[in-house]
Amino acid sequence: MMRLSLATRLSLAFALLLLACSAVSVALQIQSSARHEQALAQQLSAGLAGHIAGTAQLMDAGGWRPGAVRALFDKLMAVNPAVEVYLLDNDGRIVGNAAPPGHLKRTRVDLAPLRRLLAGAAQPVLGDDPRSPTGRKVFSAAPVRVAGRPAGYVYVILQGETRDALAARLADDAVLRTTLWTTALVALLGLGVGLAAFRLITRPLRALTEAVRGFDANGESAAALADEDAADGDEIAVLRAAFAQMGRRLGEQWRALTRQDQDRRELIANLSHDLRTPLTVLHGSLETLRLKEDGLDCGERRRYLDLALDQSGKVNRLARELFDLARLESGLIQPEIEVFSLADLVQDVAQKFELALAANPHPLTVAATPPLPPVRADLAMVERVLTNLIDNAIRHTPAGSAITVSLRRAEEGGQPGVEVEVADSGPGIAAARRDGLFTRASAFSHAGGGGLGLVVVQRLLALQGSAARLADLPDRGAVIRFRLPE
Numbered sequence: 360m361m362r363l364s365l366a367t368r369l370s371l372a373f374a375l376l377l378l379a380c381s382a383v384s385v386a387l388q389i390q391s392s393a394r395h396e397q398a399l400a401q402q403l404s405a406g407l408a409g410h411i412a413g414t415a416q417l418m419d420a421g422g423w424r425p426g427a428v429r430a431l432f433d434k435l436m437a438v439n440p441a442v443e444v445y446l447l448d449n450d451g452r453i454v455g456n457a458a459p460p461g462h463l464k465r466t467r468v469d470l471a472p473l474r475r476l477l478a479g480a481a482q483p484v485l486g487d488d489p490r491s492p493t494g495r496k497v498f499s500a501a502p503v504r505v506a507g508r509p510a511g512y513v514y515v516i517l518q519g520e521t522r523d524a525l526a527a528r529l530a531d532d533a534v535l536r537t538t539l540w541t542t543a544l545v546a547l548l549g550l551g552v553g554l555a556a557f558r559l560i561t562r563p564l565r566a567l568t569e570a571v572r573g574f575d576a577n578g579e580s581a582a583a584l585a586d587e588d589a590a591d592g593d594e595i596a597v598l599r600a601a602f603a604q605m606g607r608r609l610g611e612q613w614r615a616l617t618r619q620d621q622d623r624r625e626l627i628a629n630l631s632h633d634l635r636t637p638l639t640v641l642h643g644s645l646e647t648l649r650l651k652e653d654g655l656d657c658g659e660r661r662r663y664l665d666l667a668l669d670q671s672g673k674v675n676r677l678a679r680e681l682f683d684l685a686r687l688e689s690g691l692i693q694p695e696i697e698v699f700s701l702a703d704l705v706q707d708v709a710q711k712f713e714l715a716l717a718a719n720p721h722p723l724t725v726a727a728t729p730p731l732p733p734v735r736a737d738l739a740m741v742e743r744v745l746t747n748l749i750d751n752a753i754r755h756t757p758a759g760s761a762i763t764v765s766l767r768r769a770e771e772g773g774q775p776g777v778e779v780e781v782a783d784s785g786p787g788i789a790a791a792r793r794d795g796l797f798t799r800a801s802a803f804s805h806a807g808g809g810g811l812g813l814v815v816v817q818r819l820l821a822l823q824g825s826a827a828r829l830a831d832l833p834d835r836g837a838v839i840r841f842r843l844p845e
Contacts, residue, residue, distance in 0.1 A: 369561065370554055370558070373553060373554070374550060374553075374554065377546075377549065377550055377553055378546070378550070381546045381549070394483060397482075397483035397485075397496075397497040397518070398482045398483040398497075400483075400497055400517045400518060401476075401482045401483050401484070401497040401498070401499065401517060402482060404442075404499045404515070404517050405499060406499075407442070407499045407515055407517075408498075408499040408500050408501035408512075408513040408514065408515045409499075409501035409513075410501075411431070411435070411444065411501070411513045411515070412501040412502065412503045412513045413501075429455070429456075429457055431444075432444040432455070432456065432457035433457050440519075440521040440522070441517065441518060441519055441521060441522035442515055442516065442517055442519055443456075443457075443458070443489075443490065443515070443516040443519035443520070444456070444457065444513065444514070444515050444516075445468070445489055445513075445514040445515070445516070446503070446511060446512070446513060446514070447468055447470075447511050447512040447513075447514050448510075448511045449509060449510070449511055450467070450470075451467050451468045451469065451470045452466060452467050453465065453466055453467065453468065453489055454511065456489065458489070458490060462490050462520065463489055463490060464489065464490055464491055464492045465487060465488075465489045465490075465491075465492065468486065468487045468489060468514060469486065469487050470512075472484050472485065472486040472487070472498075473486060473498075473500045473512060473514070476498070476500055477500065477501075477502075482497075483497045484497070484498075485497060485498075486498045486500075486514075486516075488516060489516070490516075490519070490520055496516050496517070496518050496519075497516075497517050497518060498514060498515055498516050498517060499515040499517060500512055500513065500514050500515070501513045563595040563596065563599065564595050566599075567595060567598065567599050567602065570599075570602070571602065622795070622798055625795075626811075626814075630677065630681065630811075633673075633677055634674060634677060637670035637671070637673040637674050638670070638674060640666060640667075640670045641666075641667050641670040641671055641674070644663045644664070644666045644667040644670070645663075645667055647663055648660065648663050648664070648667075677811070680811035680812060680814075680815055681811060683743075683811075683815050684811050684814060684815055684818065687815065687818040687819065687822070688818065692822070693822070694736070694737035694740055694822045694823050695737050695739075696735055696736060696737060696823075697735070697736075697737070697738060698733045698734070698735055699733060699734065699736075699738050700731075700733055701731065701733070701734045701741070701766060701777050701779070701843065702725075702727045702731055702766055704738065704741060704742060704745070705725050705727075705745060705764055705766065705779075706725060707742075708742060708745045708746055708749065709723055709725055709749070709764065711746070712749055712750075712753065715750075715753060716753070719753060719758055720758055720759060721752070721753055721756065721758065721759070721760055721761070721762050721783075722759075722761045722762065723749070723762045723763075723764075724761065724762070724763045724764070725763075725764045725766075726763060726764070726765045726766070727765075727766040727767075728765075728766065728767040728768070730768065731766055731767075731768060731777055732768065732775070732777065732845045733845070734776065734777050734843040734844065734845060735843070735844055735845065736823050736825075736843045736844075737822070737823060740819045740820075740822065740823065741819075741823075741843065743815070743816075743819055744816050744819050744820060744827075744841070745764070745779075745781070747812040747813070747815060747816050748781040748812075748816060748839055749762065749764070749781060750812065751812050751813065751837075752781060752782075752783040752785070752837065755785065755837075756783045756784070756785030756786070756836060756837075757785060757786075760783050760784045760785040760836065761783065761784045762781070762782070762783045762784075763780075763781075763782050763783075764779070764780070764781050765779070765780040765782070766778070766779055766780075767780075769842060771842055774844055775844070775845045776842050776843055776844040776845050777842070777843055777845070778840060778841075778842045779840065779841055779842070779843070780830070780838060780839070780840045781838075781839050781840075782832075782835060782836065782837070782838040782839075783836040783837055784835065784836050785836035785837065786836060787835070787836045787837050788829065788837050793829060796813060796829055797813050797814060797816065797817035797826075797827055798814060798817065813827070820841050823843070824844070825841050825842055825843060825844075826841065827839055827840070827841045828840055828841070
């Protein structure tokens with residue numbers, strides 16, 4: 360079964376409704392025209408029965424004169440074939456008529472309509488048709504008096520059998536055909552104009568349907584839909600705008616999911632690469648110690664053990680960072696905001712690196728520009744951020760490169776705070792590695808190894824409404840900044 364569109368179903372419903380209304384309108388007009396014709400005939404012939412009753416000798420002292428009555432009725436009906444004349448007694452029985460044999464279907468006429476007409480009721484008033492068992496027609500009536508006493512009624516049907524037969528024969532008359540054709544043309548014209556207007560009204564709905572049908576996950580069709588007819592103010596335009604907004608949001612979310620999926624793929628690939636190298640070296644060192652246990656002197660054995668220990672430390676660091684990142688992305692960790700001195704925290708973090716700096720010499724300087732207000736943040740998270748940034752600077756710069764942690768008061772968007780800068784004098788970060796520096800694993804890495812340290816830093820700062828950014832300064836190494844509110 361063919362399925363029709365909503366616009367087509369609405370058009371068909373509109374067409375059927377219009378045709379039904381036209382049919383009802385025509386029926387009402389025909390009925391109104393018929394009643395108008397009846398009222399007109401009744402008013403024009405209002406005095407006909409009275410004239411007959413007053414001018415003709417219908418009865419004498421012996422009673423009704425049937426011969427005179429029939430002769431009079433024949434003359435009247437010859438002059439006006441549309442009328443039929445009857446004589447009624449005081450009980451409504453038909454006592455005189457000029458109907459052909461077999462045409463009379465009633466012997467009595469209800470007198471109630473006669474009394475209403477004689478009392479001046481609103482016309483048309485319909486009475487019994489003696490030549491029909493159930494028919495009712497307009498009539499004229501007048502009482503007949505003999506010696507001042509009521510003797511009966513003259514009852515004149517104004518639209519008799521002859522008139523009905525003639526009207527039936529003329530049903531296909533040219534005037535009637537013209538009227539019917541005119542009515543049909545007017546109805547068709549109204550239908551065409553109505554359908555055209557309905558199609559124009561539903562055009563935005565059809566456009567919206569096509570846009571929904573052609574919707575893609577990127578939200579491009581929704582964006583185009585928002586640009587079209589944006590100034591309209593009807594309900595469909597509001598729906599189009601809402602759909603366009605939904606499409607844009609879905610497109611943004613889809614692109615964000617695509618980027619996250621790509622980042623996740625790169626994360627897995629980079630972690631696999633970063634884990635494969637230390638695990639291979641660790642396995643090789645342990646295998647050498649196992650196979651050449653008797654042939655190695657103490658110095659060689661110690662060298663292989665140090666190498667294995669160094670590589671196991673890298674694996675341990677990557678596993679710890681991966682675990683931290685998983686906890687941060689799970690949403691289970693929420694910051695506990697408190698007020699503390701950022702300068703004191705930086706000094707405490709710098710002291711933790713004394714042993715690391717002794718093994719791999721790097722001048723570490725803390726520079727604070729007073730006055731420094733206390734900041735509002737999660738102390739443990741900020742400590743982890745500083746630890747990761749300084750650790751990255753130590754591991755990714757040659758020995759002897761200077762590392763500086765600077766603190767200064769700064770405003771951003773009218774909000775006061777303290778800006779933290781961790782900088783080194785190393786070779787800096789290659790341009791190819793800057794894209795996704797804080798979102799993808801090992802983006803900071805080089806031949807010396809990589810990790811998730813900067814990714815964890817960005818997640819920790821994001822939980823506190825901040826973000827790390829790379830400053831592009833000439834003649835300096837890697838410079839990373841972030842800001843904490845007062």
